[in-house]
Amino acid sequence: MSRDVSSASAIKDLDRWIRGEFRELNTELEEIYFSEKAITLHDRADVDNLSRLLVRDGGELISRVAEHRELPRDPDARYELLGMIGFYLGACRRHEVQPDQSQYASLAEALAGSLGVAPRFSSAHQHIHNRAVGGAFNSFTTLASERVFLTYNGLAVMAYRRAAHALLSIPALGVSNPLATYHLADAVAALRDVMRYSQALADELDVDRFFYNIRPYFKSYRVGSKEFRGANAGDFAAINVLDVLLGLCSPHDPFYQWVIADKYPYVAPEDQKLLRALTAIEPLLTTVVRELEAGVPSAPLRENAELLLDVCRHYGAATVFHHHRLVVPFLQKPAADAPQERHSDMTASGPPLEEVVETLARLRDLRAARQRPDLVTARAALDRVRELLDDADEPATPGAAVGSKD
Ligand code: HEM
Known part of the structure; x- marks a missing residue:
């Protein structure tokens, strides 16, 4: 005792x-x-x-x-x-x-x-498991810039978690269920929050303070005889739940499998369960295309399919914003001005910055479903949903009931 x-x-x-x-x-x-x-x-x-x-x-x-x-x-x-x-x-x-x-x-x-x-x-020690005492949460410094970074970064993570939580309720309800509409609308609102917090971060964070005084704490380091890669803001499972549940990334794509395997030891234990469950998920885009193709869609299915397109649009916008308004100005540009011998030291994960940015660009293009000759993205599936919805909007054949398969 x-x-x-x-x-x-x-x-x-x-x-x-x-x-x-x-x-x-x-x-x-x-x-x-x-x-x-x-x-x-x-x-x-x-x-x-x-x-x-x-x-x-x-x-x-x-x-x-x-x-x-x-x-x-x-x-x-x-x-x-x-x-x-x-x-x-x-x-x-x-x-x-x-x-x-x-x-x-x-x-x-x-x-x-x-x-x-x-x-x-890991970054989960800062935004998911960070017990405040008397209003103060753990940080490396008392600098105002670190507080800005941790607050908006943490809020954006919470908002992604909210979006993932909302969408995870949909498979059990079915995409034509009017109750699913609530969850899809909630996901859209949560992704708007991701954008709002990311914008606040881009506006309020000082580029030099981030570069000199905050980023260096996230580098890789050794424990015992082994080096462990650095912490990064993306080390939480909700983002991958969104990728796979929406149907923008596939857990059968070797590149994406590598992303998940690399991330697995760095997420909080409860997030590991979510990562393990990814392979059993049927993408919502696949379900929606199948149900729209099955016949004249019901009103809730149409509304939910429109909302799913909205979710994907907001999700893509947030990832594009992350790249162009956070990664480039806060890391890539300042790093280009840093002494050459420091270049290998610029990223959280360890590999040279160019490699990290290339990996992120690939993820960005998958998440934003961009047309890229070297990449299979969900662009075709999204276009197919749009086309099926537009067809359904055309004047109905006399006598056909809404929701009927005839
Ligand atoms: C100044 C702000 C930020 C900068 C400079 C930045 C930069 C980066 C970099 C360089 C990476 C690649 C990690 C590596 O391997 O080194 C990354 C990954 C990531 N960041 Fe950020 N980031 C910032 C803020 C945020 C915020 C606010 C979020 C929202 C939650 C976020 C979400 C992510 C995600 C999801 C990934 C990983 C991609 C994946 O594996 O799924 N980042 N970020």
């Missing part, structure tokens, strides 16, 4: 430090880098002292938790603890200092093993 209490109090001490001094130290370092417009600075006494303090204090607190060789029973508490160790290691990587992990790498591995996730912090 006494071991339990001291283990819990060691975790509490770490939590207090992560919410307090950790953020202050990072903020002080960030202000120094920013004043010099540098990503990191070496051989400067003030920077060395601050980062030494960060490495020492965090390392001691995490080692004290590790000494107990026991994990919290509650899975959410385990995920939260993994996040705390991850914030610390992410910050060490960001300041380019090497902590001695020998005392606690096995704790991170044990936590991750018990949850089935990568042993590092």
Whole structure:
């Protein structure tokens, strides 16, 4: 029992430090880098002292938790603890200092093993599992720009989750059910929110602050002897539920299978269940085309098919916005001006920026159902729905009842 209490109090001490001094130290370092417009600075006494303090204090607190060789029973508490160790290691990587992990790498591995996730912090530790205390949620710094980034990014993730939740209710109702109309309209509203929050992010986030003081915390880092790719804002399952449920991406496409496999260890445990279920989904576009082709459509089927086209339009617009108003101005352009030796260091996932942008462009074109000679997109299925709806709008043959297959 006494071991339990001291283990819990060691975790509490770490939590207090992560919410307090950790953020202050990072903020002080960030202000120094920013004043010099540098990503990191070496051989400067003030920077060395601050980062030494960060490495020492965090390392001691995490080692004290590790000494107990026991994990919290509650899975959410385990995920939260993994996040705390991850914030610390992410910050060490960001300041380019090497902590001695020998005392606690096995704790991170044990936590991750018990949850089935990568042993590092992921973006879910910031927007899905981020317990606020007294109104303050976990962040790396106290900079206003990081707050802007986390808030709008988190809100956009919530809105995607809302859209996915709404659409997941449709297969059990059927696409011609008037109750499905409610869920489709909800998905459209949620995707409008994604756009609204993304626009607010693009307008309010300072490009230089993001580039110099926020982005560097999301890089890949090592735990024990293995390197784990960086965190990115897309590491949540709702986006993939939308891709597959709408019928814009296929879980049988090798490229898309790679996207899912790469993402799997980096999403929260409850999101992994959603990713595993993707292969069993029948796309709504397929169902709608089949039912529209079956005969004169009922009024609810027509309304729902129009709404499905709307959902796809809003979804595509959000992905195009992400690319042109977030990725390009906040990452690609500033990276082009960075010193050549830093280019391999520019993305969360690790590969060179050009490769990451190419992968994202492919996802964008699938999600926006663009016509691309090298890609099979859902453009033909969307055009087919439009055509079937237009045919159904033509004056009815005298005597044909709405909804009749004759
Ligand atoms: C300044 C803001 C942002 C920038 C610069 C940015 C940049 C990026 C980059 C570079 C990637 C590729 C990740 C990598 O492999 O390194 C990515 C992925 C992604 N981002 Fe963003 N992003 C931003 C904000 C957002 C927001 C607000 C959302 C909405 C939730 C979002 C959703 C996604 C998704 C869904 C992916 C992954 C694509 C996938 O695998 O499905 N991003 N982002």
